[in-house]
Amino acid sequence: MNDDTPPSATKAGAAFRTIGELSRDTGLPQHILRYWETRFPQLKPLQRAGNRRYYRPEDVALVRRIDQYLNREGYTVRGVQQLLAGEKTTPPAIPGPAEIVAQAESPMPALRAIRDMLAEALAAD
Template sequence: MDSTSKKYYKISEVAEMVGLPMSTLRFWENIFPTINPRRNDRGTRFYTPRDIEAIRMISYLVKDKGMKLEAAQEELKRNRDGITKKFETVQRLRQVRDRLQEMLDSLHHLR
C-alpha cells in the first residue's frame, strides 16, 4: 500500500496510487460524501489522506467484493466500522502475500 505522507494530493497522484481512472474518482466524488477533495481557485482537486482511504474502501467494496454503488453506499452507512476492519485485514494480507512473493522470487533467482 502506498503511504500517504503529504497533506494533499492531486487527482492524478491519487488515481495512480489507487489504480483507478481519474474519471472514476470524479464520479465517485459526486456519489460518496466521504470523498470531499478541496479545490483551489482554478478548480484543481486536492485530496487528503482521509479522502484516499475512503476511496480505497469504496474500491474494496465495488471492485473486490463486487457491490453496486448503491449497495456500497448503504453498507458504508450501516457498518462503516466493520467494513474498515475487513478492509484493513485484506490490505494487511495483501502486503504479506506480496512480501512472500518477493521472497519466493528471490529464492528462485538464487538457483
C-alpha cells in the same frame, strides 16, 4: 529524488494528493474518482483554484475502501452507499501546517506542499 520517481512516492503520508497522483497510486482513472465524488457524499476533496482537487489522507483511505468494496468484493454503488451511510463518521480534521511537518519524514517536502497550497489560495482570491 531522481526524475523518474513519481511525485507521490516521495510525499509524506499526511501530504495532500492531486487527482492525478491518486489516480496513479490506485490505478483508478480520474473520471472514476470524479464520478465517485458525485455518488459518495463522504468523499469531498478540497478544491482550490481552477477546481483543482486535493485529497487528504482520509479521502485517500476512503477511495481505497470504495475501490475494495466495488471492484474486489462485488458491491454495487448503492450497496457501498448504504454501508458508508450506516457508519458513524465525524468530520475529518484538516491537519495544520505544524501537524503536516511533524508527521513528515523530512520537513522540506511538507513545507513545499504547504507553500504551494497557500500560493494557489492567494492566486484564487
